[in-house]
Amino acid sequence: MGLETKPLSTLHEHASYDVDDFVVPTGREEEWRFTPLRRLRDLHKGAAGDGKVIVDVAAAPEVTVETVSRDDERIGRAYVPADRVSAQAYGSFAQATVVTVRKEVVATEPTVLTMRGEGGVAYGHTTVILEPFAQATVVLEHTGTAAYADNVEFVVGDGASLTVFSLQNWASDAVHLSHQHARLGRDARFKSFTVSLGGGVVRIAPSVAYDAPGGDAELYGIYFADGGQHLEHRLLVDHTQPNCRSRVDYRGALQDEDAHAVWIGDVIIRAEAEGTDTYELNRNLVLTDGTRVDSVPNLEILTGEVAGAGHASASGRLDDQHLFYLQARGIPYDTARRMVVRGFLGQLVEKIDVLDLQERVMAAIDEEIAR
């Protein structure tokens, strides 16, 4: 398939299915400078897939889930890898999972794909296709351990609506690099929740492209970095079509030595994307000394006709005034701290409309706070 150079903005240079079209990163490149390359177990240097990540499927009755070989024609149509590890994953996976929701079909329950790492290096690929006017919720839950690189494609047809959860509940030594690309048809709706709590190095790159006007994307993220954890989220919303909307809201908490969170929020509004309405936000709550946050919003506007465009980034400590207020009502410090952190992240958790998932995520956050 070869090199496909897109005439892009300054934000994303090129894309290719071929790993050799990308140089091995050194850590000085803009897209790699925050990532601890030494901890990637050579995923960026062509590590052989000697390990295993097993995919368990619990599908809604209306949804088809297939395991297919790499030459299946549905694979790779929505997404061209944008960095070396993504291309490595694309060239290395043995089998892919394809989730299909037929035209106008409404799935009555979430479809859950559990990716269970059983050690070693592994590569994967998942393609989710919603035909026009279909509706579904898909959960990608990552558990166990592995050095895992994968690509996920979401093809959301005209008028279709897809909600996606990507839960990173890895063991603490896992490494996970993932590109999760959504392509939206006319008036399509896409909502994603990325919840990164477990794993040693997690680098998730959710991106959105619009094929026609009227697309609506909401990208939410919740992360909690403990000592030694590197949690990186790199977002790209590429507005190439008029009258589309995007919202990005990522919030994280950090505690203990060498907890590192990275958030990159790239939004491009191209010349032809008139009437775009976009806002991106990243907030970080720093709970202890010794942590590090890198938060970089980039908004590139190439048209004068936007409906709204903004971004904000704020990182700070727990607000002493919040704690004082709660304590002044008799609430002990530890409880007050838990309430404030819970409240901060809980505002996003509340948006999770799958009730048992909402409860699970909140419980997992409570566990993180209690550590």
Added chain:
Amino acid sequence: MATLEIRDLHVSVEDKEILRGVDLTVKAGETHAIMGPNGSGKSTLAYAIAGHPKYTVTGGEVLLDGESVLEMSVDARARAGLFLAMQYPVEVPGVSVSNFLRTAVTAVRGEAPKLRDFAKEMRSAMAELQIDPAFAQRNLNEGFSGGEKKRHEILQMEMLKPKVAVLDETDSGLDIDALKVVSEGVNRFRSGDTGVLLITHYTRILRYVKPDFVHVFAAGRIVEQGGPELAELLETEGYEKFTKAGASA
């Protein structure tokens, strides 16, 4: 029978002395008004009693029923029976009013109230203060108007039932209807078992909440004391004469 005793209290903020020897005793059944111009240290007194970390006590004592509160943490003071209604209640994102109240009530009473009893108690207290029940599910103080915030301060006071309540300019920024509602709340709270320390800049609230004692605050200390008639005097003559007295003291 609750007694709050403040003895020769000296308080500094960032090495600057704000309170310069305050003596005041509030007994159960009494309402004391502290009046004074801006910058006289009234709010510093309130925050120092509550234990705000920004305020350093450099001398003196604060005793609640004979026990020093200065060694207690902020939350321990509240559990011991002190309450501070704040001038600028803080917005706490993602923490609902009902969750906050229930957590506070549980902490202060030492056991969790039954959910049903608590809901009933909260609803009735909210109704008395003319607070829309929908506020229970809203985030604490977030997007509340000034008057709504102050009503919620009184709501908290009524539910936590402290021994001594310090009200820091609870009347400021209220329109007359809200002032009446808030005053009625304070009057419900006043009893033979509770003491109230009402800090205010204006005499307006004292028409609705009658004080037993009025203290005039200037330059970090009490410069004049008297009964309710002192408030009337301040109303007509202003603080000027006292600020001069404080500065020269």
